[in-house]
Amino acid sequence: MTEPAAPQPPAWWIYRGDGVPHNGIERLPDPPSWRPLQQGMPPQDEPVPPQPADTRRGRVFQVDHGLVDAVNAALLLRRPLLLTGRPGTGKSTLAHAVAYELGLGPVLHWPVTSRTTLRDGLYAYDAIGRLHEANLRRAGLETGEGTGDIGRFLRLGPLGTALLPRRRPRVLLVDELDKSDIDLPNDLLTVFEEGRFTVEELLRLPPEQRTVPVRTADGLSAPVTDGEVECWAFPFVVITSNEEREFPAAFARRCLRYDIEQPGPDRLAAIVAAHLGADALEEAAPLVEAFLAEQSNGSVAVDQLLSAIQLARAGADEDPEQWQDLLRTLWRHLETGP
Template sequence: MKFPFYVGGRTRHENELPVKLPTFQRSQLLKPENYIPDPGLRDACNVALLLGQPLLLTGEPGTGKTQFAYSLAWELGFGTPLKFETKSTSTARDLFYTYDALKRFQDIQNHSTSAKLLDYINYQALGLAILRTREPSEVSQYLPPELLHKQKIRSVVIIDEIDKAPRDFCNDVLNELEHIYFRVLELGNEKIEADPELQPIVIITSNSEKDLPDAFLRRCIYYNLPFPDVKSLQEIITNHLGTYVGNSSPFLQAALDLFYRLRAPQSGLRKKPATAELLSWLIILQRFTGDIDNPFTQPDKFLRTLSILIKTAEDQQKATKIVEQWIQEQTRASQNG
């Protein structure tokens, strides 16, 4: 397959259109079976499972907080996790369901009101997980036929980036998270509780952009994901990209050396590259340099891939200087060696 795909030459090859692009290799990075947790994370997870409490994960973006939930669900056989994307406007009810009052009002104005309030209710991750722990016959009045499960099951729920929510959000869901229940007010005021034997496993992530309430923290098992050391990061890379990089290869060693140079405090970068960006960078490096054994022998080409690692204009300028200096050091070392 020809690469690069886009050359900006103001011409196109009509007989080759539309261009066939490769399967996105980044999907390989998201396979839950390739996730490698550190021992502390495994211990914290097992404590949360034993106590039936939410597991709160913090750590810088890109360290695998969300991906851990997919690994957990895959290993324990609970299917794909149900994910709630926290927003700055999220309320406690949004965690369970949303009610589209505006659409219903518009339908009333247009004389096209549905006879079913259920048509205006959309269940969110935790609400759907709770409903799935009950027998279908017990919750059929709350779910449309297409969402009604065949048998009760346990689910893994991700509440992602909870620090984005208003501060009251955490306080408002304390009891619901501890006892795992909710009410659909539009369909009555009956409490819908999770089956204790199938209580959803709740994984909460935070980028620590703001502090969470103490009362909320007391109800969670907490773990901060540290950034991997060189040995751990090498293991993660070879586990995900074994077909692209060889363990302890010159390519991998050079990539890690430069990567940690960019992450060093003295680099001055405002947003330092993380593990997820490193993995994507390694994949594209070999494509940009023609799949040679060590792409770092072609520094002019890998400079063009920095946009994967560096995400601000200010950092781009700093990173370019760091890389150019690193190239000079590598060149001198190879000449002296």
């Protein structure tokens, strides 16, 4: 008896969520009329980042139908995808899964803290290093080709690199934006709306230096002309939040929001099989049941379950009493702290 054929994904989906690489990004339609970011001819040649997409994280990520819908909506509408939920639910991993399946290169990762500013994401300028070089040159101690090249003292950040003009979008992960200063979400509005920014230090250069090569966040070099960086294909932006605070309405309105729930039994089984193999499911069944009970009492993360299964398979559960003590250590609820 033949098995029924797997259901076909909806025709409008670009990202399928099955972890199988494909070239579906080539079917991405033009942006809507209210998001006219692509101007002129697409770039012909794209430099290849030195590292490929994270194969391991991208291949094993388990995604539900609703989240795949949200990813494809964000891709088609050219809007950031705001993912909320408890720690350990896979919010950050989604960016790697999309980059791996659609062949968009390594994820540009921008971790956010309370001290992070918009400038940190766009670019950094080593003014002290350039001044030091100028002093050496005046003293006759600095020679060689490239002396005085301002591009050597500029480095685009993850956001700035994601906005470089490319035929294919890059994937940008803005991690834990809820930890930021209160002004950062509003500062991002213009950049996300216009898909462009200005490198102020390049505006002061003479006409013969209109185009300057600058370093990028992924170890390459890219030309910047007249100090302007403007994307051709809007990046796929994943913004994560542990819901430590609310975002301004103007910012939230420009994002697509999806709340990732704690995984249930079926998804937990799929996650265990993806990471540890199908043969681990049967012996892990008691731990999965215990983990689900812990979820109802507080916040525990999937990686805590995987750690417990890995230790049990190594024999750490031979002494039942010591094993229960170890489980209490492994499954300490995240909101209780140390």
